[in-house]
Amino acid sequence: MIASEQILNQIEKQLYKAKMDSNESSTREALSAIRALCDVVLDSSSTLPPATNPVLATPNINAQSNVLKEDDANGYSLFDF
Numbered sequence: 447m448i449a450s451e452q453i454l455n456q457i458e459k460q461l462y463k464a465k466m467d468s469n470e471s472s473t474r475e476a477l478s479a480i481r482a483l484c485d486v487v488l489d490s491s492s493t494l495p496p497a498t499n500p501v502l503a504t505p506n507i508n509a510q511s512n513v514l515k516e517d518d519a520n521g522y523s524l525f526d527f
Protein backbone atom coordinates (compact mmCIF):
# COMPACT_ATOMS: atom_id res chain seq x y z
CA MET A 447 0.00 0.00 0.00
CA ILE A 448 1.25 3.45 -0.89
CA ALA A 449 1.60 5.82 2.03
CA SER A 450 -0.70 8.83 1.88
CA GLU A 451 2.30 11.09 2.57
CA GLN A 452 3.89 9.99 -0.71
CA ILE A 453 0.69 10.71 -2.60
CA LEU A 454 0.40 14.14 -0.95
CA ASN A 455 3.96 14.91 -2.07
CA GLN A 456 3.00 13.99 -5.63
CA ILE A 457 -0.09 16.21 -5.39
CA GLU A 458 2.13 19.12 -4.31
CA LYS A 459 4.43 18.53 -7.29
CA GLN A 460 1.48 18.48 -9.68
CA LEU A 461 0.04 21.63 -8.10
CA TYR A 462 3.34 23.44 -8.54
CA LYS A 463 3.45 22.23 -12.14
CA ALA A 464 -0.11 23.48 -12.75
CA LYS A 465 0.73 26.90 -11.30
CA MET A 466 3.92 27.31 -13.34
CA ASP A 467 2.65 26.13 -16.73
CA SER A 468 1.34 28.83 -19.00
CA ASN A 469 -0.07 26.27 -21.41
CA GLU A 470 -3.72 25.50 -20.66
CA SER A 471 -3.49 21.85 -21.74
CA SER A 472 -0.51 21.24 -19.44
CA THR A 473 -2.37 22.86 -16.56
CA ARG A 474 -5.43 20.68 -17.20
CA GLU A 475 -3.17 17.63 -17.38
CA ALA A 476 -1.65 18.44 -13.98
CA LEU A 477 -5.10 19.04 -12.49
CA SER A 478 -6.30 15.68 -13.84
CA ALA A 479 -3.30 14.04 -12.20
CA ILE A 480 -4.21 15.72 -8.89
CA ARG A 481 -7.78 14.43 -9.22
CA ALA A 482 -6.54 10.90 -9.90
CA LEU A 483 -4.19 11.01 -6.90
CA CYS A 484 -7.01 12.24 -4.67
CA ASP A 485 -9.24 9.40 -5.90
CA VAL A 486 -6.54 6.88 -5.07
CA VAL A 487 -6.31 8.11 -1.48
CA LEU A 488 -10.05 8.36 -0.98
CA ASP A 489 -10.87 5.01 -2.59
CA SER A 490 -8.16 3.08 -0.81
CA SER A 491 -9.18 4.36 2.61
CA SER A 492 -12.88 3.56 2.15
CA THR A 493 -12.67 0.12 0.52
CA LEU A 494 -9.90 -1.51 2.50
CA PRO A 495 -10.57 -2.80 6.00
CA PRO A 496 -8.10 -1.74 8.67
CA ALA A 497 -4.97 -3.84 8.68
CA THR A 498 -4.93 -6.44 11.41
CA ASN A 499 -2.39 -9.04 12.30
CA PRO A 500 -4.06 -12.43 12.35
CA VAL A 501 -3.11 -14.66 15.23
CA LEU A 502 -2.61 -18.23 14.16
CA ALA A 503 -3.56 -20.79 16.73
CA THR A 504 -0.99 -23.52 17.10
CA PRO A 505 -2.01 -26.65 18.93
CA ASN A 506 0.18 -27.69 21.82
CA ILE A 507 1.32 -31.19 21.08
CA ASN A 508 3.07 -33.03 23.81
CA ALA A 509 5.06 -35.81 22.15
CA GLN A 510 5.69 -37.57 25.42
CA SER A 511 1.99 -38.11 26.14
CA ASN A 512 1.29 -39.82 22.80
CA VAL A 513 4.03 -42.45 23.12
CA LEU A 514 2.81 -46.00 22.69
CA LYS A 515 4.24 -48.51 25.08
CA GLU A 516 5.04 -51.81 23.42
CA ASP A 517 7.24 -54.63 24.59
CA ASP A 518 9.40 -54.86 21.46
CA ALA A 519 9.84 -51.09 20.83
CA ASN A 520 13.34 -49.57 21.27
CA GLY A 521 12.57 -45.84 21.45
CA TYR A 522 10.19 -42.95 20.77
CA SER A 523 10.77 -42.67 17.02
CA LEU A 524 8.73 -44.43 14.40
CA PHE A 525 12.00 -45.67 12.92
CA ASP A 526 13.41 -47.11 16.15
CA PHE A 527 12.89 -50.84 15.87
